[in-house]
Amino acid sequence: MSQVYSEESIRTLDWKEHIRKRPGMYIGKLGDGSSPDDGIYVLLKEVMDNSIDEFMMGFGNKIEIQVSDELVSIRDFGRGIPLGKVKDVVSKMNTGAKYDSKVFKKSVGLNGVGVKAVNALSSHFKVEAFREGECKEVVFSEGNIVLEKDIQTTDEPNGSLVRFKPDNTIFKNYHYISEFIENLIKNYCYLNSGLIITYNGEKFQSKHGLLDLLNDSLDTPCLYPPIHISGNDIEIAITHTNQYGEDYFSFVNGQHTTHGGTHLTAYKESIVKTLRDFFKKDFDASDIRASIVAAISIKVEEPIFESQTKTKLGSKDVGPKGPSVRNFVVNFVNKELDNYLYKHSDVAEVLLRRIQESERERKAISGIKKLAKQRAKKVSLHNKKLRDCRQHLNTNKKGSEDSSIFITEGDSASGSITKSRDVNTQAVFSLRGKPLNSFGLTKKVVYENEEFNLLQAALNIENGIEELRYNKVIIATDADVDGMHIRLLLITFFLQFFPDLIKQGHLYILQTPLFRVRNKKKTYYCYNDEERIVAIKKIGKGAEITRFKGLGEISPNEFKNFIGDEIRLDPVILKKAESIRELLSFYMGKNTPDRQQFIIENLHVENDEIL
Incomplete structure (x- = not known):
């Protein structure tokens, strides 16, 4: 029976109803806090942006943040919201000072929506001016x-204090991860020299801007001291290392544009053009940018972002009367980077050698790559390793950010996931067994090893992760010794050859239940012993307890509970102070006395079983 479409079908939602009904329009995806772009961090950022704008306008050099029991508190020492408009600023759409470009000329937020979204999506929201x-x-x-x-x-003293608690009916099972908050805070400090931010009592500050960002981000020695250049409304930093991949940080008006935009595209283009002109040789762009670590920050008037979450710049011009973003960036880099290299011939020599090394390596494996592609093309029609989904991240279509791929061990585990997955957004890649330990090997192994080559092709990351097909790459292995070993081998592979996949927050470990506790009326799935004990107490006598030894033992009907809305993921996080080379050498290199001692000190024996 068709529904009647009449005047009664038309509804008008007030501001808070619309935000709560369509939160994705305002804060992107919801998530549970396991990803740095999940909604709970966007809420924090929206409040922080207002405090940062105050600092950028010259008011207040200190911001205090507290996060405890999921309650967030942000105190700045700017001018403070005009007292007669406090209620309106946080609860009336189209109300705020950001519409007055004389008061906030180059601010992060311009439409006054962010703090209203925080208000509507919080079970508790208090503002004091x-x-x-x-x-x-x-x-x-x-x-x-x-x-x-x-x-x-x-x-x-003057300023504003905002306290909020995300609504757990919208952000289900959420939790804050301190590393994500710290990275957000550090980026604010890098872009605002002189600003002091304290987070749960820890002080963050930067004196040298993007130079500090590059030095803190490097987990392997750079080949030459980072080039650091700044001008009116633009700052850049560049260096090269010996690691694989390209690593970029881009910002607009203090906003971390994680998905880049017009300014980052122009930056990459200008680096290639400048170095080709300087060395008077038409180097391949991939050879110039191989192993680069670079950052750019620009300020524009009334920036246009491609979404409310402001992760990608869409602006074509730096201001109503200014040049295009592309010309602004290209002209600055061409002039200043060229001048720098003329003045620092030692840096130019090192840079030239690195480009030539990349060129030699690329040519050395070009034949192997060609054979690998031919082999992959032949088997692609019969490749049972990949069971693809319909939506992909690199299409930029609606819902593509929900795309994910599960990397499983063996056919039994992949079979359960395949039968219970969402075919629109969840793909499955099945490993044959334990992959090769790739530590210390060159990139030739990516093409010589059929499994690695097919995995690389499935993810579409051969030329970098800009065209990555899935937002979340999820390692789904058994929670036993063999499963843990496979996790380590896969993480080693990504760290060795595609570190940006981890640095940009795309790699996760799937948590699956270890126990099922049930009776005829209720069923509880438990992920650890503590949850098992609680479940047994809830059910009482007659509880049936099942211990899952592997993913293949979980039926498809049950598995859909663990990869749907209630999915539990552990993000693989690489801390800034950790060196990839040192990590891999310790855990995946030769069995050194240091590692033997570490294993002895960290062995846990429980119920006569080594865990």
Whole structure:
């Protein structure tokens, strides 16, 4: 029976209803906090952006952040919201000072939506504004006003204090990961020299901008001291290492544009053009950018981002009367980088040698790559390793950011996942067994080893991760010794040859339940002993307990519970201070006395079983 489409079908939602009904329009994906671009971090960032804008306008050089029991508190020392407009600024759409370009000329947020979204998506939201010895406080829940106090006197210095708790009916099973928050804070500091941010008592500050960013990000020695150049509304930094891949950091008006945009595209183009002109040789672009680590920050008036989450710049011009973003970046890099290399011939010599080494390596494996592609083309029609999905990240279509691929061990595990997956967004790649330990090998092994080559082709990362087909690459192995070993071997492969996959937050480990506790009425799936004990207490006498030894033992009907809305993922995080080479050498190199001692000290024996 068809539904009647009439005047009664038309609804008008108020601001908070619309945000809560369509949160993705305002904060991107929801997530549970296991990914750095999940909604709970966007909420924090939206409030932080307002505080950063105050600093950029010259007011307040300190911001204090506290996160405890999922309650977030952000205190800045800027001018403070005008007391008569505190309620309106956080609860009325199209209300805010960002529309006045004289007050906020080159700010991060321009449409005044962000803090309203935080308000609507929080079970508790309190804002306090302090101005000239007076204070105004308003409290909301799910965007509805709960308490509004009259203006009172205060000893607090000027600024604003926002406290919020994400609504757990929208952000289900969420948790904050400190590394993600720290990276966000560090980026704010790199782009705002002189700004001091404290997070749960720890102080963050940068004195040298993007130069500090590059030095802190390098996990392997750079081949030459980073080139650091700045001008009006632009700052760049460049160096090269011996690791595989390309690593870029891009920012607009203090916003970390993780998906790049017009400014990053122009930056990559200008580096290639400048070095070709300087060395008077038509080097391949891939040879110039191989092993590069670079950063760019620009400021533009009224930036146009491709979404409310501001992760990709769409602006064509730097301002109403300024040049195009492309010309602005290209002209600056061409002039300043060229001048730098003329003045520092030692750096130019090292750079030339690195480009020539990349060229030799590329040509040395070109024949192997050709054979590998021919072999892959022959087997592609009969390749049972990849069971693809319909939506892919590199298409930039709606829902593509939900795309994921499970890398499984053996056919039994892949069979369960394949039968229970979402065919639109979830792909499966089945390993034959334990992959090769790739530590210390050259990139030739990626093409000589059929399994690695097919995996690389499935992910579409041969030429970098810009065309990565899946937003989440999920290692799904058994929680036993063999499964752990396979995880290590796969992580080694990605760290060795495609470190950007991990650095940019695309690699995850799938958690699967170890126990099923049930009776005829209820079933609990438990991921550890603590959850098993709680489940047994809830069910009481007669509880049936099943221990899952492998993924293949879990039926497809059950498996869909673990890879759907309630999926549990552990992100693979590489901390800034960790060296990839040292990590791989310790865990995957020769069995050194240091590693033997580490194993002895970290062995746990429980119930006569080594865990």
